Amino acid sequence: MVTVQDQLGFDMPLPRKLIKVTPSRLGTWQDCRRRFRMAYVDRPTPPRGGPWAHSTMGAVVHNALKALFDLPVERRTPDAAAALVGTHWKDDGFADQAQSGVFRERAAGWVRDYVADSDVTTDPVGLERWVSAPVGTIVAEGRVDRIDQRGDEVVIIDYKTGRHALTTDDARGSQALALYVLAARRTLRRPCTKVELHHLPTGTVAAWEHTDASLGRHLTRAEESADEFQLAIDTHKAGGDPDALFPTTPGRQCGWCDFRRSCPDGQAAGPALDPWAMLAP
Incomplete structure (x- = not known):
């Protein structure tokens, strides 16, 4: 096969393809390479676990604060921010309605106090x-x-x-x-x-x-991790052993891993946590 270099008549190395990385991708690789494989390499992706209450709570707080800045400046009040928590609230991952209600009020209090102590009159970039x-x-x-x-x-x-x-x-x-x-x-x-x-x-x-x-x-450090996971991905595509390329890192984190049901090593590491176990007392 005639390459570009051959056509030009001299050896010219092809530019290296840049590797796309996100904090989530890097964090998953550093935390557990088996989980990385299941999240970013395996297709179809193995089934994930259900929602976590602490993740639901965090997402609601983020959405409420984003929605606050969509309001006119004069309406960006602490009470309005707290009300937006209720608007965006979901019960996903909580034990029951009673527990969900307790944490909804807690999140509303966080957002109310945050807005009261912050300058929200300037629109973010x-x-x-x-x-x-x-x-x-x-x-x-x-x-x-x-x-x-x-x-x-x-x-x-x-x-x-x-x-x-x-x-x-x-x-x-x-x-x-x-x-x-x-x-x-x-x-x-x-x-x-x-x-x-x-x-x-x-x-x-x-x-x-x-x-x-x-x-x-x-x-x-990000480049080193990216080189590692890209090499593992490429070797896997070439027929390499996925278990050797993407080993598990058993530990406490296996109790809340989204791919626990597809990972015998994770199941053996300890019991699964309840979806609300990571909420603050």
Whole structure:
């Protein structure tokens, strides 16, 4: 077969194909390679488990805060924000209506207090904004909860509703936020260095100001993971042993893995958790 190089008369290496990555994809690979295979490689995808109450709660809070900014400025009140929690509420994953009602009120309180303590009079640059850009050997992409304009720069904001308060180390160490910075710079063509984790249950903000060096370290780790999973995918397609290429990482996380029913190793690691087990007490 005559190649492009042959036609041109000299050896010219073909450009390397960039690997698309999202924080979810990278996180799944680092957490359990078997789960990565079932989520991103196997077709048809194995059946997933049912909804989790804590995920439902987090999604409702995100949707309520997004909807708040669709309102005119004068209507962006704490009570309006709390009401939007009720508008978007779902009972998916909760034990029963009584438990769902308790956590609905709790989520409404979080959102009410958050809006009362925040300046919501300025429209964000982006809400649930998809950003994507080639950086190094990957295409970094993902959906950012909120992007604010502050002075000449934009700031990446991620809402959190987990049971534990967050620290500066969490913001600094978040690979997801670092990749969002890199992608937002190219997508929005504006300077971006600062990231913030807004933890609604405690009303705290964990912030970090990235440097080119810190972003470079995050990028290098993302590129290494991307090279690893792409090699595993390509080897699998060429006939490699999927169990060897995508081994399990048994542990506590197997109790809430969406693919538990399709993974004997995960089932053997311990009992399955109830869908509401990860709600804060």
